[in-house]
Amino acid sequence: MSDATPDELMIAAAAAELAGVRTVFVGIGLPNTAANLARASVAPDLELIYESGIFGARPGRLPVSIGDPALVSGSAACMSMRDLFGGFLQGGRIEVGMLGAAQIDRYGNLNTTVIGPYAHPSVRLPGSGGACEIALNARRVVVVMNQSLRSFVERVDFVTSPGHHRPDGSGGRPAWAGAGPTAVVTQLGVYRFGADGEMELAGLHPGVDEATVDAGCGWRMRRAASVARLPEPPASIMAAIRQMLA
Amino acid sequence: MSDATPDELMIAAAAAELAGVRTVFVGIGLPNTAANLARASVAPDLELIYESGIFGARPGRLPVSIGDPALVSGSAACMSMRDLFGGFLQGGRIEVGMLGAAQIDRYGNLNTTVIGPYAHPSVRLPGSGGACEIALNARRVVVVMNQSLRSFVERVDFVTSPGHHRPDGSGGRPAWAGAGPTAVVTQLGVYRFGADGEMELAGLHPGVDEATVDAGCGWRMRRAASVARLPEPPASIMAAIRQMLA
Amino acid sequence: MTSKVSTLREAVAAHLHDGDTLAIEGFTHLISFAAAHEVIRQGRRGLTLARLTPDLVYDQLVAAGCASKLVFSWVGNPGVGSLHAIRRAIEDGELQIEEYSHHGMVGRYTAGATRLPFFPLRSYSGSDMAAANPRIRRVASPYDGEQVDVVPALNPDVTIIHAQRADADGNVQVWGIAGVEREAALAARRVIAVVEELVDTSVVRDDPDRTLLPGTVVDAVCVEPFGAHPSFVQGYYDRDNAFYRDWDAISRDPARLEAWLDEWVRGLDGRAAYVERLGPERVATLRPERRPSGSVDYGSYR
């Protein structure tokens, strides 16, 4: 049994997805911690870019909101949202976008808008924010979310942020768009996508078996050519995570 | 005979056109001096806006170029050209644009592009700069230029900046556009436009008669209902002009 | 030049009318709660509220019955959860919604500011958002035929922004996150700027690059220190995260929310009274240490 909590395993795995990356568009919470961890380990040149327009933040404390004043003081640049979403994100200058979601399907379509029909939802979620344009314009997307039968679904109730294509095969990505989701990190493991855009189990966190993955997935999850057993995060990484969350 | 030079008469008359105005888009030379004079006399709330993005300049010397650093130091705001041309000019927030031209026709169409055909001009002029969009988007336009048979022409060689309509009556102004040229100030007099968009002699500078106007115009210049005899600029105005140009 | 300084009460009374479209902008930063509270006190009705992130500020306006429609891109209590008054009003059919993405809202203000009917962007291919909102459309590029998404112009009747400082001519200066404040103001018919400090015009003119809006754009300057609480003002005070967390329980319970509005909004005559009620200790905990920007040299040219 791993000493790490599920959140810590997710953070460590998400950070590993940023190895060598230079620009990441992050939100608050797990992605923020993962990106900070990556900069301290596998991606020393990583610039954290927040949708509030902040580049290269060096916060003196863990930010509570994407608009935390601690992100501004000491940052490298503070841009208008027009420049950030236009010249940087849509301009193709963001390598990785990190997104969460309430629902995902096997083609990486993400829902953060509604559970149930749009006009009469059973749960109204926050909506897109910048997610739909991040999903299209970041050169690739890493999804970080909790996995269960409620979140890994055969069909999402609303496609807020497009994945590789619709379940019926329609709606592929435009030529100008980024690669879309290339990895999904959950508390159970890491998933990648086949050439046909379908999600595949690529790695299992310590202590998780394939049956647990299948029990937490609303469709029959395909396996990658080889399913890795992800190692226990090394002590140095665990220490870094715990220091950040302290 | 007037004690004022033709340039001084033009400056005084152009300044009078800005009475009560709050925002004027100016270039360097006579319009700049006229606008500064207006702010010191008939338009105390006037903000001079330069196409380099400067609002409310208070230059410590007469600027030589629209990008003079003296315009920046002590100004109220310094904007990107995207904001200036988009949010301010096109946004309809500029009351008066002051334009010069090498040629004008009776409908206020202005040419600053070429003398002769576009592909093989006999004289290549600087082109539009911001003139065509000022002519369309400023709420009204005051033209300041020297008058002669070469500049007041039956037909301009190229319409850089549109006036009220084409000589054949086509090409009227779009609904969203400003009023277009409402006054033309030359060394001979001041012209306005009839309801049909045709230029009319409205005032004569001291010492100038109608025959001189007709001799310096390539078409038969119409007369306004009454043609004013413009007064000699008062001593205070003359002193202000001469101090600015000193 | 005629001074643009007025009280917030006068400014809201003069510029905001029932049925108007109102944008209180400022992304996470510089959210004018002081203005929203004045709108509630003056009992405006039937407002269309536009804002990227409705935040607590619109949850309060909706709870007070001021709004009939919400135009937005992300509706939540950041880092906490839902905005319960807005959620209830939507479920009860009392609040219409019109939904975009962040870039879509930025584009709507930008089109409004530049007097264009639409703003092109690449945000909705493959998303259900355009199907949910028929005002998201497409145009064909006349160069390569590409179908490009477009959103329509948004021109608020009134935009209210908060800023660090302004002079009496209405030149407004901001540092830190500017979000869409400039575009939202330029798109508006009337603009109210609420500021922490009124400064001499020489302070503004010593650093013209910091000017977010020149005075020609601004109709009223209202001085309301601490007017953005519980959001923050860079260099002046921190975000009051405890307030954002506490709001969840308040807005979840309609009776408690009503009592809160009575106590903190309707029962007070303005922001100074609000700050007094907040108390000097809470205010003090939100004040940061100093971190000066340093000075640059513009040069004196004579």
Added chain:
Amino acid sequence: MTSKVSTLREAVAAHLHDGDTLAIEGFTHLISFAAAHEVIRQGRRGLTLARLTPDLVYDQLVAAGCASKLVFSWVGNPGVGSLHAIRRAIEDGELQIEEYSHHGMVGRYTAGATRLPFFPLRSYSGSDMAAANPRIRRVASPYDGEQVDVVPALNPDVTIIHAQRADADGNVQVWGIAGVEREAALAARRVIAVVEELVDTSVVRDDPDRTLLPGTVVDAVCVEPFGAHPSFVQGYYDRDNAFYRDWDAISRDPARLEAWLDEWVRGLDGRAAYVERLGPERVATLRPERRPSGSVDYGSYR
């Protein structure tokens, strides 16, 4: 982070190739003559030169035979008259032209920066400009059917800007007139920033609002004091108006122009030698008195 600092010689050699589209931007202010001279020394050929105002900087590049095409909106020597080398090259059929208005050029860079095929604007109704340039087109608004002018995206292979300062990570800061520097840089495949001063990153990070471009956008930082002469750098030196006036006679006479290029460009190995030849007296007359911006407080949040 790996330092982006290099010599201008290395940067031009590495990033600019024959046949490229080059934009040296900076509107009246911050015009990198130092970079243009390095391009001449390295003998680039067949360049497409884009710039709102070609100014002396492109008159010199055209005179040196570097260019085959000019994309512009106002071609003249501001306050003086014509750019004679460009005029001759156009008349001799050696230089193609593609002509827009200022807002059209701003829009072309903005479309390039935001990866859109076009930029909509209201600039050409009733003008002959669209007839003279078939790349100026129209689209119909899907909201009201209005025909809106559009210009096509411009993506320079290389954009070169001048700025007051940068850090070694490539974060570039500017004050005063920024013109279209940001849009032109974001539109480019490769970006060279020439600066008056290299500063520690802490100087940049003390005032992040002054950052025109974050380092992720910048490929090379080249330190060339006085590198924008005869244009100006706010706070560092004035525009050399005498030089602009003198250029008229120089560029009017091809032999004299050739001799000028030999003496001031080809015969020197870089900007330091140029400044030395200019002489300390001329440099001193262009230095302004100080006019500090004052400092603002960003706050320290821990």
